[in-house]
Structure formats: structure tokens, C-alpha cells
Amino acid sequence: MLSNPALVYTTPTGERLTFRYWWLICLTFPLSLFAQDYNIRTVAGFGTYGGDGGPSTAALVNPAAVIVDATGNLFLSDNVNFRIRKVDSSGTITTVIGKGYGTFSGDGGAASSATMSTAASLTVDAAGNLYFTDDTNLRIREVTAGGTVRTVAGNGKCGTVTAGMTATQSPLCDVESVAVDAQGRVFFGSMGQIWQIAANGTLTLVAGNGGTGNTGDSGPAISAQIGYAGSMAIDQSGNLYFSDLYNFVIREVTTDRIIHTLVTITDLNASTIALTVDTSGALFYATGTRNVFKLVQGGPAVAATVTSPNDATDVAIDRNGAFYLTSNVTQRLLKVSGINTSVIAGAYPFDVEPLPKPAASVHLQLSQVDGGLAVDSAGNIYFPELDGDLVQRIDKVTPSGTISAVSTPATLPNTTIPFTAGAIAISPAGSIYFGTFTQVYRAESNGSLTLIAGAPGFPANLGDGGPATAAKITKPTGLAFDQLGNLYIAEPFASRVRIVNPQGIITTFAGNGLAGYNGDNGPAANARLAAPVDVKADRNGNVYIADVSAAVVRKVATNGVITTVAGNGTHGFRGDGGPATQAELSGAAGIALDPSGNLFISDRSQAGGTFVATPDNNRIRMVNTSGTITTVLGGFSGYNGEGILSRFSGAGGPSSLAADGQGNIYMTEGDTERIRKLTPGAGSIPDRRRACCK
Numbered sequence: 001m002l003s004n005p006a007l008v009y010t011t012p013t014g015e016r017l018t019f020r021y022w023w024l025i026c027l028t029f030p031l032s033l034f035a036q037d038y039n040i041r042t043v044a045g046f047g048t049y050g051g052d053g054g055p056s057t058a059a060l061v062n063p064a065a066v067i068v069d070a071t072g073n074l075f076l077s078d079n080v081n082f083r084i085r086k087v088d089s090s091g092t093i094t095t096v097i098g099k100g101y102g103t104f105s106g107d108g109g110a111a112s113s114a115t116m117s118t119a120a121s122l123t124v125d126a127a128g129n130l131y132f133t134d135d136t137n138l139r140i141r142e143v144t145a146g147g148t149v150r151t152v153a154g155n156g157k158c159g160t161v162t163a164g165m166t167a168t169q170s171p172l173c174d175v176e177s178v179a180v181d182a183q184g185r186v187f188f189g190s191m192g193q194i195w196q197i198a199a200n201g202t203l204t205l206v207a208g209n210g211g212t213g214n215t216g217d218s219g220p221a222i223s224a225q226i227g228y229a230g231s232m233a234i235d236q237s238g239n240l241y242f243s244d245l246y247n248f249v250i251r252e253v254t255t256d257r258i259i260h261t262l263v264t265i266t267d268l269n270a271s272t273i274a275l276t277v278d279t280s281g282a283l284f285y286a287t288g289t290r291n292v293f294k295l296v297q298g299g300p301a302v303a304a305t306v307t308s309p310n311d312a313t314d315v316a317i318d319r320n321g322a323f324y325l326t327s328n329v330t331q332r333l334l335k336v337s338g339i340n341t342s343v344i345a346g347a348y349p350f351d352v353e354p355l356p357k358p359a360a361s362v363h364l365q366l367s368q369v370d371g372g373l374a375v376d377s378a379g380n381i382y383f384p385e386l387d388g389d390l391v392q393r394i395d396k397v398t399p400s401g402t403i404s405a406v407s408t409p410a411t412l413p414n415t416t417i418p419f420t421a422g423a424i425a426i427s428p429a430g431s432i433y434f435g436t437f438t439q440v441y442r443a444e445s446n447g448s449l450t451l452i453a454g455a456p457g458f459p460a461n462l463g464d465g466g467p468a469t470a471a472k473i474t475k476p477t478g479l480a481f482d483q484l485g486n487l488y489i490a491e492p493f494a495s496r497v498r499i500v501n502p503q504g505i506i507t508t509f510a511g512n513g514l515a516g517y518n519g520d521n522g523p524a525a526n527a528r529l530a531a532p533v534d535v536k537a538d539r540n541g542n543v544y545i546a547d548v549s550a551a552v553v554r555k556v557a558t559n560g561v562i563t564t565v566a567g568n569g570t571h572g573f574r575g576d577g578g579p580a581t582q583a584e585l586s587g588a589a590g591i592a593l594d595p596s597g598n599l600f601i602s603d604r605s606q607a608g609g610t611f612v613a614t615p616d617n618n619r620i621r622m623v624n625t626s627g628t629i630t631t632v633l634g635g636f637s638g639y640n641g642e643g644i645l646s647r648f649s650g651a652g653g654p655s656s657l658a659a660d661g662q663g664n665i666y667m668t669e670g671d672t673e674r675i676r677k678l679t680p681g682a683g684s685i686p687d688r689r690r691a692c693c694k
Contacts, residue, residue, distance in 0.1 A: 036622070036624075036630075036632070036680060036681075037645050037646070037647070037680070037681035038632055038633070038645065038646040038647075038665070038678035038679060038680055038681060039643060039644070039645060039646070039678070039679045039681050040633065040642075040643075040644060040645070040646045040649050040676055040677070040678050040679075041642050041643055041676065041677055041679075042360065042642060042674045042675070042676050042677075043359060043360075043381065043397060043401070043666070043675050043676065043677045044359035044360065044362065044364060044381070044395075044397045044403055044674065044675040045359070045360075045362060045363065045364035045366075045672075045673050045674040045675055046060075046360060046361060046362070046363060046674075047060070047639060047672050047673060047674055048060055048061075048062050048080045048081055048671075048672055048673050049061075049078065049080075049081040049083070049100060049639070051093055051347070052085075052093060052094050052095055053092065053093075053094060054092065054093065055091050055092065055093070056087040056091050056092065056093035056333075056344055056345035057091070057343055057344070057345065057346075057347065058347050059085075059093045059345055059346070059347060060346075060347060060348065060363075061076065061078050061081075061085060061093075061331070061332075061333065061345050061346050062078055062079065062080040062081065062331050063076040063077065063078060063314075063326040063327075063331070063332070063333045063345065063346065064076075064077045064078070064079040064118070064119070064120065064313070064314065064326060065077040065119060065120060065121055065122045065274075065314045065326065066122070066314050066315070066316045066324050066325070066326050066333060067122040067123055067124050067130075067316050068124075068316045068317070068318045068324055069124045069128055070126060070128075070319070071089065071128075072089045072318060072319075073086055073087070073088050073089060074086065074087040074316075074324060074333070074344065074345075075096065075122055075124065075130055076122075076326065076333055076345065077118065077119035077120070077122055077132065078098070079118040079119065079120075080671055080672065081098065081100055081638070081639075081672075082098045082099070082100055082101055082102045082115070082116060082117060082118065082637065082638045083095050083096075083097065083098030083099075083100065083116075084096045084097050084098060084116070084119055084122065084130070084132060084143075085345075087333070087344060087345055091344075093345060095112070096111055096112075096130065096143055097111040097112070097114050097115075097116055097143055097149055098114075098115060098116050099114075099115045099638075099640070100638045100639050100640055100650070101115065101636050101637060101638030101639065101640045101650040102115075102116070102117040102118065102136060102137075102636055102637035102638050102650070103115045103117075103636050104116070104117070104134065104137040104139070104156065106149050107141075107149060107150050107151055108148070108149075108150060109148065109149065110147055110148065110149070111143040111147050111148065111149040112147065114149045116132075116134050116137065116141070117134055117135050117136040117137045117637070118134075118135045118136065119132040119133050119134065119135065120133050120135055120175075120176065120177065121133045121176070121177040121178045121179075121231065121232070122178070123178050123179050123180045123232075124180070125180045125184045126182070126184065127145055127184070128145035129142055129143070129144050129145055129184075130142065130143040131152070131178050131180060131186060132178065133175040133176065133177065133178050133188070134151075134154075134175065135175055136637075137154075137156055138154050138155075138156050138157065138158060138171070138172045138173070138174075138175060139151045139153065139154035139155075139156060139172070139175065140152050140153040140154055140167075140172075140175060140178055140186070140188050142186075151168055152167060152168065152186060152197060153167040153168060153170060153172065153175075153186075153188060153195070153197055153203070154167075154168070154170060154171070154172040154175060155168065155169055155170060155171055155172075157171040158171055158172070158173040159171030159173065161190065161191070161193070161195070161203065162203075163202075163203055163204060163205045164202050164203065165202060165203050166201055166202055166203075167195075167197045167201055167202065167203050168201065170203055172190045172191075173190070173191050174190050174191050175188060175189075175190055176188075176189040176190060176228065176229050176230055177189040177229055177230055177231055177232045177242065178232070179232035179233060179234050179240070180234070181234045181238055181240075182234075182236050182238070183238075185197065185198075185199075187206060187232060187234065187240065188232075189228075189229030189230065189232060189242065190229070191210070192208050192210065192211070192212050192225070192226045192227060192228060192229060193205065193206075193207065193208030193209075193210060193226065193229065194206040194207040194208055194221075194226070194229050194232070194240070194242065194253070205222050206221060206222070206240070206253060206257065207221035207222060207224060207226060207229070207240075207242075207253050207257075207259060208221070208222070208224060208225070208226040208229065209222060209223055209224065209225060211225040212225065212226075212227055212246065213225030213226075213227065213247075214226075214227055214244065214246075214247040214249065214261075216259055217251075217259060217260055217261050218258065218259075218260060219258065219259065220257060220258065220259070221253045221257045221258060221259035222257065224259045226242075226244055226251075227244045227245070227246025227247045228244055228245045228246040228247075229242050229243075229244065230242065230243040230244065230245040230272075230273060230274075231243045231272075231273060231274045231275045231285075231314075232275065233275040233276050233277045233283065234277070235277045235281035235283075236279070236281055237255060237281060238255045239252055239253070239254050239255060239281075240252065240253040241253075241262070241275050241277070241283055242275070243272075243273035243274070243275055243285070244273075245272065245273060248264065248265040248270070248273065249261050249262075249263060249264050249265065250262045250263040250265075250273060250275065250283075250285060250295075262283075262295060262298070263285070263295060263298075263299075263300065265287055267287060267289065269287075269288075269289050270287035270288055270289060271287070271288030271289075271313075271328075272286070272287060272288040272313060272314075273285055273286075273287055274286045274287075274312075274313065274314040274315050275315075276315050276316050276317050277317075278317050278321065279319060282294060282295070283295040284303055284315060284317060284323070285300075285315065286312035286313065286314065286315040286325065287312075288311055288312065288313055288328070289311060289312065290305050290306050290307075290308065290310065290311055290312060291303075291304070291305050291306075291312065292304040292305070292306075292312050292315055292323055292325065292336070303323075304323045304325075304336040305336075306325060306327065306334055306336055306341050307341045309329055309330060310325075310327040310329060310330050310332065310334060310341070311327050311328055311329045311330075312325040312326075312327070312334075313325070313326045313327060313328040314326040320337075321337075322335055322336065322337040323335070323336040323337075324344065327346075330346070330348070331346055331348045332344075332345065332346030332348070333345040333346055348363055352365070352385055352386075352392050352393060355395070355403055355404045355405045356402050356403060356404035356405075357402070357403060358401055358402060358403070359397045359401050359402060359403035359675075360401065362403055363673065364385065364673045364674065364675070365385060365386040365673065366383070366385075366386060366668050366669070366670045366673050366674075367384075367386055367655075367670055368606075368653050368655070368670030368671060369606045369607055369608070369609060369611075369655065369670065370422055370477065370607070370608055370609055370655075371383065371384055371422060371655060371656050371668055371670070372384055372421065372422055372423040372424035372425075372434065372435070372479070372656055373424065373590075373656035373657065373658045373666060373667070373668050373675070374424040374425055374426045374432075374658050375426070375658045375659070375660045375666055376426045376430055377426075377430065377661065378399070379398075379399040379660055380396055380397065380398055380399070381396070381397040381658075381666060381675060382394055382395070382396055382397075382406070382424050382426070382432060383395055383424065383656070383668060383675060384421040384422060384424065384434070385405075392418065392419060392420075393405045393406065393408060393419065393421070394406040394408065394421050394424065394432065394434060394443065397675065406432060406443055407443075407446075407447035408421075408443055408447060408449065409447065409448065409449060412436060412439070412441075412449070413441075413448075413449050413451065414456060415456070417436075417437075420436045420437065421434040421435070421436060422434065422435045422436060422475075422476070422477060423435040423476055423477050423478050423479040423490070424479065425479035425480050425481055425487070426481070427442075427481050427485065427487075428481055428483060428485055429485075431443070431444075433452060433479055433481075433487065434479070435475075435476035435477065435479055435489070436476075437475060438454045438455075438456075438457075438458065438472075438473050438474065438475065439451060439452075439453065439454030439456070439473060440452045440453040440454055440468075440473065440476055440479065440487070440489060440500075451469050452468060452469070452487070452500065452504075453468035453469065453471060453473055453476075453487070453489060453498075453500050453506060454468070454469070454471065454472070454473030454476075455469065455470050455471060455472065455473075458472070459471075459472045460472065462508075463506055464498075464506060464507045464508055465505065465506075465507060466505065466506070467504055467505065467506070468500040468504050468505065468506035469504070471498075471506045473489065473491065473498070474491045474493045474494040475491065475492070475493050475608070475609070476489045476490060476491055477490055477491075477492055477533045477534065477607070477608030477609070478490030478532070478533055478534035478535045478546070478590075478608075479535070480535045480536045480537050480543075481537065482537035482541055482543070483537075483539065483541070484502070484541070485501075485502040486499050486500065486501055486502065486537075487499065487500040488509060488535045488537065488543060489535075490532045490533055490534055490535040490545065490546075490608075491532070492531035492532055492533045492548070492549075492607075492608045492609075492610050493531070493609075493610075494511075494513060495511050495512075495513055495514060495515045495516075495528065495529045495530065495531070495532070496508050496509075496510065496511035496512075496513055496529065496532070497509045497510040497511055497524075497529070497532050497535055497543075497545055508525050509524060509525065509543070509556070510524035510525060510527060510529060510532070510543075510545060510554075510556055510562060511524075511525070511527060511528065511529035511532065512525065512526055512527065512528060514528050515528065515529070515530050515531070515549070516528030516529075516530060516550075517529070517530055517547070517550040517552065517569055519562055520554075520562060520563050520564055521561060521562075521563060522561065522562065523560055523561065523562070524556040524560055524561065524562035525560070527554075527562045529545065529547055529550070529554075530547050530548075530549035530550040531547060531548050531549035531550070531608070531610045532545045532546065532547050533546055533547070533548045533588075533589060533590070533607040533608040533610060534546035534588070534589070534590045534591050534607070534608075534656075534657075535591075536591050536592060536593050537593075538593050538597060539595070539597075540558070541558045542555055542556065542557055542558060543555070543556045544556075544565070544591055544593065544599060546588035546589065546590060546591040546601070546602075546607075547588055548587040548588055548589050548604075548605070548606070548607045548608070548610050548612060549587065549610060549612055550567070550569055551567045551569060551570065551571045551584070551585040551586065551587050551588065551612070551614075552564050552566060552567035552568070552569055552585070552588060553565050553566040553567060553588045553591060553599065553601060553623075564581055565580060565581065565599065565623065565627070566580040566581065566583065566585065566588070566599065566601060566621075566623050566629060567580070567581070567583060567584070567585045567588065568581060568582055568583065568584060570584050571584065571585070571586055571587065571605070571612060571614035572584035572585075572586065572614070572615075573585075573586065573603075573615075573617045573619075575629055576621075576629060576630050576631055577628065577629075577630060578628065578629065579627055579628065579629070580599075580623040580627050580628065580629035581627070583621075583629045585601065585603050585617065585621070586603055586604060586605040586612070586614050586615060586616055586617040587603070587604055587605040587606065587607065587612050587614070588601050588602070588603070589602040589603070589604035589605075589606065589607035589608075589654075589655055590602035590604075590607060590654070590655055590656045590657040590667075591657060592657035592658050592659040592665055592666075593659060594659045594663045594665065595659075595661055595662075595663055596625065596663065597625045598622055598623065598624050598625060599622065599623040600620060600621070600622050600623075600632065600657055600659070600665055601620070601621045601622070601623070601657075602620060602654045602655055602656070602657055602667065603617040603618070603619040603620065603621050603634075604616050604617065604618060604619075604653070604654065604655065605617075607655060617634070618634050618635075618636075618637055618651045618653065618654070619631050619632075619633060619634030619635060619651060619654075620632045620633040620634060620646070620651070620654055620657070620665075620667065620678075631647070632646050632647065632665075632678065633646040633647070633649050633651055633654070633678065634649070634650065634651030634654070635650075635651075636650050636651070637650055637651060637652070637653075637671070638650040638651075638652060638671075638672070639652050639669075639672045639674075645681065646678050651669070652669035652670070652671040652672030652673075652674065653669055653670040653671030653672070654667045654668070654669055655667070655668050655669075655670055656668045663680050664677055664678065664679050664680070665677070665678040666678075
């Protein structure tokens with residue numbers, strides 16, 4: 001019988017990652033699977049987490065859900081950081097559970113040592129036990145008042161749920177919400193149904209017949225159709241309220257298990273429905289606007305309003321009638337008492353910080369799905385910085401670690417539109433080019449902008465064969481130069497890649513304007529592209545195109561012929577250690593090419609405002625010059641330290657990629673709000689794996 005020891009890796013921060021069955025990995029995977037080590041470190045941005053043990057008003061949090069217990073302690077899900085945190089009555093913040101990366105571990109032990117994914121919903125019972133949805137781990141879990149964590153429902157797998165199943169052995173394809181009643185009974189929503197965990201640990205159906213819809217009012221709740229059982233609340237009498245985010249209604253299941261619709265949300269500005277009840281049984285709800293509403297005589301009445309620019313995303317109420325609200329806009333936990341709004345937790349600067357300053361001491365506000373990244377020949381890094389929903393500036397990080405803002409005007413030329421920037425490229429001459437809504441500009445050294453491509457407004461004329469400044473450009477999300485000075489522009493919503501030659505003439509380089517995936521081994525201009533979000537050129541003049549919707553990377557050779565070099569057109573994750581053209585990607589969100597010709601892919605399902613309904617692989621994958629694909633970084637979500645090997649590193653939503661002349665790879669991480677650098681290491685795993693497998 002083969003022994004099965006565990007390979008334990010300790011990060012510089014003291015975290016221990018355990019990998020079992022490593023002998024099986026040695027036997028199963030080719031040695032080329034781990035052909036290159038990369039060391040990873042942050043070069044800009046201090047991230048999204050901090051402040052434990054100190055005042056919550058000085059802490060870094062990104063609150064998603066909030067609940068308050070009977071003694072006034074606040075619990076909030078810090079989803080970007082894969083933690084649940086507690087603010088006690090003295091205002092001190094601590095972490096209850098979570099280590100910063102979205103794995104599953106720790107059941108039966110101390111919650112302080114356990115890991116979790118995200119928690120869309122929290123609740124607490126009268127004894128102080130905390131329940132939460134462990135979303136991507138497909139479980140409902142409990143942290144007892146004594147600090148022990150355990151699973152109360154879900155086995156981590158997706159499957160059909162039936163009444164009578166043991167809750168902890170039941171598959172859950174989705175975990176949407178959790179609530180507890182006055183008797184301590186746990187209820188949760190999953191796949192358009194609401195379940196109760198009975199005293200003997202089995203599941204009892206409360207509402208939803210398994211169909212997706214909005215039917216059954218005034219009848220048995222178990223016969224009704226529910227779209228999406230979102231936020232839940234239970235009053236002292238046992239009446240259960242839940243929000244249906246598919247149908248944008250609030251429904252009630254009374255104690256006799258009859259279902260009713262109470263409120264239909266008609267506000268077009270509403271983005272969510274979060275519920276809470278007070279000790280009298282009054283129902284309150286927030287819809288992602290500035291208001292909290294109270295249900296009065298079957299209709300809404302404004303109960304509280306937060307100050308601008310905050311919004312009310314989730315809501316809880318204490319025994320004194322004060323509201324606690326999470327703000328998605330400003331990433332803060334707020335308290336509203338009467339007409340007064342105060343910040344309870346969150347120290348992010350909402351506006352853009354003044355620069356220059358050390359890059360590691362700046363809170364970056366990066367887009368999670370849209371942005372840009374470029375590195376010049378001197379090793380300076382350029383990327384757009386966000387203010388709310390608009391990009392307000394381009395930042396520059398020097399090799400010495402100082403961050404400053406590139407001088408630009410306040411508005412785009414000949415408009416009143418605030419300066420915005422997305423895709424970024426550095427020309428062979430060292431100039432900065434960037435894309436905005438419908439144009440491409442060059443940033444001049446005197447702070448002015450020069451229009452390079454895209455006529456003002458929304459012209460109907462494509463403009464091929466004429467001046468690029470008179471052509472129609474549709475939301476450029478990727479820019480790149482070749483060594484001859486040709487500028488390539490990725491236009492995902494036009495299903496094209498355009499080229500602007502040094503004389504300023506624009507033509508279509510790849511894609512015929514019809515969304516799709518075909519045309520390999522033929523002229524690139526005749527092929528179909530689905531959503532080309534990024535483009536890069538190698539030293540030989542070959543051009544690579546990342547197509548997030550088709551889940552492929554394509555190559556246009558110098559003779560104009562297009563082929564696929566990574567991905568087989570099927571969304572998924574497989575193929576590491578084999579030919580890249582047979583591998584599955586969730587999507588190609590960004591690409592980079594190192595000087596040796598290795599191709600790096602941000603394997604994600606969203607980029608440039610394009611979303612694909614498929615699981616996000618959240619990885620960086622590499623295709624070497626032999627065409628073999630491997631994972632360089634990721635496999636689990638989050639941030640787990642500095643100076644570690646990238647194969648042990650979590651991924652914080654990598655999107656834009658860039659490479660420098662020394663083979664270093666840079667990436668933006670929108671989830672953890674960092675710019676990170678992967679530096680080729682001297683060691684390689686095959687040598688170690690050969691030793692371990694002898």
C-alpha cells in the first residue's frame with residue numbers, strides 16, 4: 001500500500017497550505033506541467049484588507065452583508081478578502097473566519113484557523129451562533145458562540161435536493177441566503193427553493209416547487225414557483241420574508257406555509273433587495289439606492305436615507321432602531337440613526353488619491369473587468385485609475401516604486417466628458433496611447449492629448465481605407481504596437497481588430513464584423529471573432545488576439561493567415577500539460593508575450609464589459625513555444641502573501657497583462673486592487689518532482 005504524506009508549504013505570512021496526494025500528481029501529470037517557476041510580489045497597491053485589532057473606522061474592508069446580534073456586535077462579510085469580520089461594541093474589528101483566499105477548510109476546529117469563500121448572507125441566533133452561506137463551497141456553515149466552525153448543510157457538490165435528506169450530506173447547486181427563527185431553526189435558499197433544517201438534521205421543504213417563475217400566491221408555498229430566493233428575514237411570530245431577485249418582488253411565507261407577494265419593486269435604479277425585521281416584526285428593505293424602506297400598510301415608506309455618494313446595499317437593524325448598511329459604492333459599513341449617517345467600518349479613500357507617493361502605500365481603485373496595463377522599455381508601469389465608475393487618470397509606477405499621475409487634461413478634447421482611459425499601449429517611440437469610449441488618444445509630454453483614431457460622436461461610417469480620425473471606433477479595450485509602428489485596436493463589440501498604420505490610415509486587420517468563431521487557416525479579415533478584448537504583437541510581427549467570448553487566443557501571422565493557438569472553443573478548464581489548442585479556457589481576458597515568445601493568458605470569463613455565463617477559472621496560464629499550456633498562477637481565489645512561488649499563489653481577479661524585456665509579467669488584480677509582478681525564478685519543479693518520484 002502506498003503511503004500518502006502531505007506536502008505542506010508555509011507562506012512568508014505564516015499560512016500553511018497542505019497538498020495531499022502529491023505522489024499521484026507526480027505519476028499523473030507530465031513534468032512539463034510545472035516547467036517554470038515565477039516569484040510573485042506586489043508592485044503597487046496595498047490591497048483591500050487590514051486593521052484587525054484596531055478601530056473599525058481605520059480598517060480596510062469591502063462589506064457585502066451585515067447582521068447585528070442581541071448585544072450589539074456587528075458581523076460583516078468581507079467578500080473580496082474571503083473573510084467574515086466582527087465589530088464589537090467598543091468599535092474594535094477582528095476576523096471571525098477566513099484567511100484571504102477562497103478555499104474550504106477547518107470544519108470541526110477553530111474558525112480563526114479556517115478558510116471560506118464568499119458569504120452573500122449572514123444571520124445570528126439568540127445564543128450568538130453565526131450562520132453564513134459559503135457560496136462557492138456550496139455549503140451553509142455555522143460559527144458557534146465558542147468559535148468552532150462546522151457545516152450545517154451541503155456536501156460541497158451540486159445535485160438534486162429532496163426532502164428528508166440529511167442536510168450535511170445534501171448537494172446544493174446554489175446557496176443564496178440563510179436565516180434563523182426565534183426557536184433557532186435554520187432556513188436557507190437554494191436553487192429557487194427554501195429549506196428548513198429540522199431538529200434531526202434532515203431537510204424540510206418550505207417553499208418552491210423547483211420551477212423558476214413567480215406563481216402560487218395565496219396557495220401552499222411548496223407548490224409555488226420562485227425565481228431566486230435572495231435575502232431572507234423571519235419575524236418573532238415565524239413569518240418568513242424573502243426577496244426574489246429574478247422577479248424583483250418581496251414575498252412572504254406565513255406560519256401556515258401559505259405564500260403571498262407583498263411588494264413589487266418598480267424603481268429602475270434598484271439593484272438588489274435586502275431584508276431585515278425589527279423586534280416588533282416590522283419589515284424593512286434596501287434596494288441598492290440611498291433609501292431604506294419600511295413596509296407600511298402594504299406599501300413602501302422611506303425609513304432612512306444615507307448621504308451621497310453612499311448607497312444602501314444590505315441592511316440590518318439593532319434593538320434601538322438604528323440601521324447598519326453596507327455601501328457598494330464607497331465600500332463602507334454605515335450607521336444611520338435618525339438623520340445622521342456615520343461610518344462604522346472602512347477607511348478607503350473614495351476619491352482618487354493625490355500623488356506622487358510610494359506605490360505600495362496607495363489604495364488602487366482598479367476595474368475588475370475593464371482596464372489596461374503597459375510597461376515601457378525603462379520598466380515604468382502604466383495603468384488607469386478609477387474614481388467611482390469613471391477612469392480619471394493614468395498612473396505611472398517607476399522601477400524604484402514611486403507612483404505618480406501622468407499629466408492629462410481634465411476633459412477629453414472638444415468635449416465636456418471627464419478624462420477617461422481604458423486600454424493602454426506604449427509606442428516604439430515611448431509615447432502613451434490609451435483608449436476611451438469611442439476614441440484612441442496619444443498623451444503628449446506637455447499634458448495635452450492628440451486624437452489618433454475614432455471620430456467624435458458615433459459615426460455610422462466604418463472608415464476603413466481612410467484617416468483613422470474619421471473612422472468609427474467602438475469601445476476599444478486592447479491596444480498594441482508592432483515594431484514597425486502599426487497600432488492595433490481590439491473592438492470586442494464590433495467583433496474586429498483594426499490597424500492604424502504610421503501614416504494614420506485605418507483598416508480592418510482581423511474579423512469581418514460578424515460575431516462568431518471561424519476562419520482558421522484563411523485570411524484574418526474574413527474570419528469571425530466573437531469578442532476580441534486584447535491584442536499583442538511579438539518581435540517577429542505576429543499578432544495575437546484574446547477572444548473572451550470564444551474562449552480562444554488566435555494568431556495572425558505576417559502573411560495575414562489566422563489560426564488558433566490556445567483554447568478549443570469550449571468554455572471550461574482542462575488541458576494543462578498538453579497542447580494548448582486542445583485545452584479549455586473559461587475565456588481569454590488578457591494576454592502578454594515575453595521576449596522568448598511564451599504566451600500568457602488571463603483565463604477569466606469577463607473582460608472589457610463582456611461577460612460569459614461560465615465559471616471563472618481565475619488563473620494565469622502560459623503557452624510555451626512548444627505549444628504546451630500550463631497554469632502559472634491561481635486555482636483558488638484571493639491573496640495569500642508576498643514573495644511566494646506563483647503556483648502557490650491565489651488569484652485576485654487577474655485581468656490585464658503586460659510583459660517587459662526581461663521576461664517579467666505584470667498583471668492587474670481587480671479583486672484585491674493590486675498590480676503584481678511575476679519574475680522568472682531560477683528553480684524548476686521538474687527537478688524536485690523527479691527527486692520526489694524516484
